[in-house]
Amino acid sequence: MALHLATTDEGNALLERDPLALLLGMQLDQQIPMEKAFTSPSVLAERMGADHLDAAAIAALPPETLLEYFRTPPALHRFPGSMAQRTQQLCQAIVDEWDGDAATIWAGAESGAELVRRIAGLPGFGDQKAKIFAALLAKRFGVAPPGWQEATGDYGQPGHRSIADVVDDDSRVKVREYKKAKKAALKG
Template sequence: MAVAVRLAQRPAADELLGRSPLAALVGVLLDERVPLDWAFTAPLLIARRLGTDGLDVRRIAACDPGRFASLCRADPAVHSQPAAMARKVQHLCKALVARYDGEVTGLWAGARSGAEVYDRLLALPGFGPQKSRVFVALLGKRYGIRPEGWREAAGVYGEDGVRLSAADVTGPESLAAVIAARSAMRDGARRARAAATAR
């Protein structure tokens, strides 16, 4: 898997994302409560702080949790909640080692459908329905991995022409559109909660 992506809007980070499925997976995991482009820059920070050219799933899984948390907290922190996200990243990597012998491509290798890829993602630590659908969409739209029914498995994130997730980011303009759409969805959810509380 080596493709050109512009998820992080930073050349070195995007180069890593283009050749490392683990970096892309970690980016989706971290894509909450931080700007989208920063979530996808974080894998490069982790790799550099581990002294490696790319993310090593076994090395992350085996790293001392305290050391890995410190690495994620170092300035600039990889996330607004670095300790919690460090645990999530390690749990994810441990699951990949245990279930797929450390091969992230095992998430889609041999899958007969997009639904099967979705189910494999959903079984990973830190991946609920939304993140699983986003990653299926990311695989299909940006990485060319398109098992039968992948758009259906990705739900709304698999649709053409939407600007809702990392799967739709191809440059600065689409990134801005995704950020605006996500902000509007959050505002709508807040209004809905407020209206429900007022009843």
């Protein structure tokens, strides 16, 4: 399974092997291009001098240090201050509630509804983002507890609806076209 969410091979490799990097990429995926959001975890790891991301280490950083990692050009997000703070909150929640291991959030979820609920309970994740991430876990990582398709709604269906459906450059374009059409329909 080769991911095609980040702009670099190194970024995609980190997303594949590091559950926290994948989760942070999803958290950052708002108001910036998807590729930027999912590349930023590997840039953060590089700036921290690490080959993976550690929730406890990020949670323990002085906020101004993490902010500097986010602000240093190229910035990790369009809104480096708020996203650095949200990242630290997410990592603290993982430490406090999930023994510092992002993968435990989805490991052992007995149903799709439980999986979505666990993800939606994280800082920076709402219901829609939780459904998209659960669909990504199911479609790309085999984390598919019973009822995951129902729990993820449209995102669990075949097609090109979200990042869960991105497998190459062509599918990325189709997802963007779907999102654009959906926004146009909402504007009516």
